Amino acid sequence: MPDITDINKTYGEHRVLEHFSLHIEEGRTTCIMGRSGCGKTTLLRILMGLEQADEDFGGSREMAAMKKSAVFQEDRLCENLSVMANIRLTCPDRTKAQIQEEMREVDLEGCAGQPVHELSGGMKRRVALLRALLAPGDILFLDEPFKGLDEETRQKVIAYTARKCQGRTVLFVTHDEREAGLMKAAAVISMEALC
């Protein structure tokens, strides 16, 4: 895993990241915490290649070459496709039976054929999470993945996610310190707001 060094990012006059560096633990979960607006999502978007930093940064080429999967703060599902079709988009090599098995783990059994637009917000969240967790990849980005789940479901889904993340390289953004513990994060990085 490359060390990420010296990321700068400004939006107009607003400086969000200044000489930001990050060590990502290979095969482990690295948790990123910080106040709302301090730049966590911006950092993830830059590392995913969805946003450009102000200039080239250390590790950018290696990062660009990696296969990535992600859960964004928004679900970003194909609303008219079924749950199964959405998940299979990222893991076509898995059988439907295998995917059904994973769906059961997060209480989504019975809705494989349902179009996503018919699901509740919490169900959509779990579909987005499964889609990312089942996708093969070198690095997994999780941006507040458990947002909007009721407490009982959240506990179950966090435990499942922690199991699926074992041995994988994961960057995980949360506002909740307990989630970092439950996800067995190897490191917790506190981002400071620049203004």
Ligand SMILES: Nc1ncnc2c1ncn2[C@@H]1O[C@H](COP(=O)(O)OP(=O)(O)OP(=O)(O)O)[C@@H](O)[C@H]1O
């Ligand atoms: N496309 C954009 N154009 C202008 N400003 C932006 C843009 N994207 C983000 N920002 C600003 O950059 C700052 C960091 O935003 P970012 O979404 O990275 O914060 P965050 O730490 O992820 O916040 P939260 O915890 O609320 O999700 C904010 O002040 C935000 O308004």
